[in-house]
Amino acid sequence: MTAESSTQPHPNERINGYAELRSYAAIGDGRTVALVARDGAVDWYPTPDLDSVPSFAALLDADDGGRIELRPEEDFRVERAYVDGTNVLATTFTTASGSVRVTDSLNTGVAGRLPWGELARRIEGLAGTVRMRWSVAPGNCFGTASPWVEDSAHGPVLHAQQTTIGVRGFQHGGQQVSDRSISGSFSTSPGSRHLVAVVSTHDEPLALPDPQTVDAGVDRTIANWQSWMKEFTYDGPWSEAVQRSALALKLLIHSPSGAVAAAATTSLPESLAGGKNWDYRYAWVRDTAYTLNALTRFGLREEVHAAVAGMLKSIRSQGKDLQVFTALNGEPADGAEVLDLPGWRGIGPVVRGNNAASQLQMGVFGDLFNIVQLYVDAGHVLDTGTGRLLADLADLACDTWQKRDAGMWELYDEQHYTTSKLGCWHALSCASHLADLGQIPGPSDRWRAEKDRIEAWVRENCWSEERGSYVWYPGSDKLDASILLHAISGFDRSERMSSTLDALREELGRGPLLYRYSGAEKEEGTFVACAFWMVSALTHVGRRDEAVELMDQLVPLANDVGLYTEMIAEEDSAFLGNFPQGLSHLALITAALTVNDSRTD
Incomplete structure (x- = not known):
């Protein structure tokens, strides 16, 4: 076990059937992700794919969503950790009568991903006698199915919509079968071994x-x-957090396509007041860019090529209609559908799909070209068709940057957002570099000239002497934490950027954490990625000691198994938003790498 393990009294974590979001650990098989609560319940498990309608979704509907339970019958304490170097979870339950270890795995095959879903729960008796109970009860598949049990020739089988589910096991007691579930109970003893598995x-x-x-x-x-x-x-600082973050990102890589999901869930609230619930089971170009940056640095080749190839194939099919994100199979994203479900702890809405894909977000130009430059600079070569498409997109960035857009935060209020302009600036910088290498054809002189125009426009219109900061958009005195990305991109690492960091921390900071933009504290939690971006930005402007201090404060804010959600509440450090959130872990990795690299500068 790793140092991520912790021993705590088992809290009464469920309110009206819902566990705290901090309670969850994630396991996966390269195609989907399951969430396991500290009390042993699997409350989220979509099959066959991460973006499928889930048969087990008690996370969003405690009464009818469905879950897989395994726990002691008496009160217990919990100690858990991932098995070293894996996304396999080991949980030790200790009761008054004994202790037992449960190892949870979404199994993979001899040659990679299994052609079926296989959630294995190995139970080992450690001390004394512990009475365990288990249950497999699929739900209503987002209100579209009524599960039922078939008495097949090989035993009872569960059906939920097009999903067929079987229970396999040994030494797991006799099975009790209802019209919608299969359950059982058994007792452990020192050295005993048991299995409850769900195949689908x-x-x-x-x-x-x-x-x-x-x-x-x-x-x-x-x-x-x-x-x-x-x-x-x-082998740098915060190595355990970096390794766990890399493993969390691996969970979010959809192996059939190479796409990188933003998160494993939909509709977990960014605000306890409701109304800010989104489906993040899509592949954002932005997140793919940051993921590839990290994976390239770690020497992981296969995932990098698969993600680049899959993303470019999808973009070629779009032509100049560049989408901010796509479905995990590369197809256009579905629009949002509001579902008649309660949501986590009754905080809705629950949505399937996402309307933001068709927004104009100019930052996507920078994200795309950043990916391609990373790929080429790592020693790879573009095909002719991709080179021509990228040249067309660089020309489009030259013409588009003067428009208003929805910005990085996908807002309905379109403005001339500073970081949207800088997304085009970064794209044209990368395009010029790629042209110099002979990887893309096109008018590189024009791209450089337009890049210079964008830089001059931002420096003239988006800097506020009064605030001592870059502002969210011209004419505003509001701040936007996404400017931190352009200390990272290299747009500005001067005193202006350093002063901007101070302004951001003064207005948007809450302890080590940071809100996304001015006024966000009224409607959501602090944004985890922004705080880690601040670490990187502080390092780039020469304030390494402050960066290290901040990093040391942020890393312990993960849950007991080292995972982060999208947001953290400033009042009590409760998790908010979808989970596990790839961008949070990406930002942690970037911060650690940036600080580590600065030791040799």
């Missing part, structure tokens, strides 16, 4: 593997994760 397929026959084979799959999955981690190279 979607719109195809159901494989029912031998339980001993499933149990062996847990060890194989641990070995697969640890083999992947052997390719990972980082």
Whole structure:
């Protein structure tokens, strides 16, 4: 076990059936992610894919969403951690009568991803006798299905919409079958071994593997994760947090397409007042750019190529209609559908789909070209078709940057946002570099000239002497934390940027944390990624000691297994927003790498 483990009295974490968001650990198999609460319940498990309608979604509907339970029958304490170098979770439950360890794994196969879903729960008796109970109860699939049990020739099988679910196990007690669930109970003893596994397929026959084979799959999955981690190279400060963040990002990479999901969930609230709930099970160009930056630095080649190739294939299909994000299979994102579900702790709305894909967000130009430059500078070569498309997009950035847009934060109030202009600036800087390398054709002199015009426009119109800061947009005195990204991009690392950091911390800062923009504190929690971006920005402007101090304050704000959500409430450090959030972990990695690199500058 790693140092991420912790021992705490088991709290009464559920309110009306809902666990605290900090309570969750994530496990995955390269295609989907399951969330396991501290009390042993799997409250979120979409199959076959991360963006599928989930058969187990008690996270958003405690009564009818469905869950997989496994826990002691008596009161217990919890100690848990990921198995070293893996996304396999080990939880030790201690009761008055004994202790037991549960190892949770979304199993992978001999040659990679299994062709079916296989959630394995190995139970080992450690001391005394512990009575355990378990239940597999699928839900109503976002209100579209009524689960039922079929008594097949090989035992009871569950159905929920097109998903077929079987329960496999050994030494797990007799099965009790209702019309919508399968459950059981058993007792452990020192050295005893048990298994409860959930296997599933979607719109195809159901494989029912031998339980001993499933149990062996847990060890194989641990070995697969640890083999992947052997390719990972980082020996700088905060190494455990960096490694855990890299593993969290790996969970969000959709192996069939190479796409990087922004988060594993939909509709977890950014505000306890409701109204700010979004579906993040999509691949943002921005998040892909930051992910590839990190993975390239860590020497991980396969994921980098798969993500670049998949993203460019999707962009070629769009032509000049550049989308901010796509579905995980590369198709255009669906518009948001509001579902008749209560939401986590009754805080709605619950949505499937996202309307922001069609917004004009000029930062996407910079994100795209940043990805391609990273890829080429790492020693790779673009194909001819991609080079021509990128040249067309660089020309489009030259013409588009003068427009208003929705900005990085996908707001309905369109403005001349400072960082949107800088997204085009960064794109044209990268395009010129790629043209110099002979990787893309086109008028590089024009791109350089337009880049210079954008830089002059931002310096003249977006700086406020009164505030001593870059402002959100011209004519405003409001601040926007996304300017931190352009200390990272290299647009400005001068005294102006240093002064901007002070203004941001004074107005938007709450302890080590940071809100996204002026007024955000009235409608949402602090944004985790912004705080880590501040670490990077402080380092780039020469304030390394402050950066290290800030980083030391931020890293412990993860939950007990090292994961972050999108936002953290300033009052009590409660988690808010979708989980686990890729951008939060990406920003942590970038911050650690930036500080580490500064030691040799």
